[in-house]
Amino acid sequence: MKRIVIFASGSGTNAENLIKFFHNRENVSVTQVLTNNPHAKVIERAKNLNVSALSFNRIAFSKSDDVLNVLKAAKPDLIVLAGFLWKFPEFILSEFENKVINIHPALLPKYGGKGMYGMHVHEAVVANKETETGITIHYVNENYDEGAIIFQAKCKVLENDTAEDVATKIHELEMEHFPKVVEELLIKDI
Secondary structure, eight states: OEEEEEEESSOOHHHHHHHHHHTTOSSEEEEEEEESOTTOHHHHHHHHTTOEEEEOOHIIIIISSHHHHHHHHHOOSEEEESSOOSOOOHHHHHHTTTOEEEEESSOTTTTOSTTOOHHHHHHHHHHTTOSEEEEEEEEOOSSTTOSOEEEEEEEEOOTTOOHHHHHHHHHHHHHHHHHHHHHHHHHTTO
């Protein structure tokens, strides 16, 4: 059985989509959701789907081994960042080398880096009059949004699209592609 641990900071729609996608699978399971936001809607979504959800603070994450020990106990085959906003500590990355991936709401290397998430990205895409945007699924390294790219999917940005329109298109791409890419990564290791 392949095990997935999801990190999220907000509403958790991608986390929920992943949990539902792998629900009742014999070979893959989402075993835990971890969040840096004790008020994140992702906690409620996970619990409603019978998946353990824990919150942690910055000290537990990057200044101690608390989160690392939770991960070691969970023995994940893949750690999936789904709207997780903190930079991942190098000591955790080294413990789970090539097992931490992230989804970004733009076509990296464009619109990546610290502070570039969610509506900030979509507003920048519209402000710069981009004609296309998309999602990038990539490995996580010690820098924001600079890990090796695993997968990208594109969509058009129309001249009259608002940031909200772009957000809707990106959300559709995430819902369609993210679970399939996660599954491919895990299946190739089975």
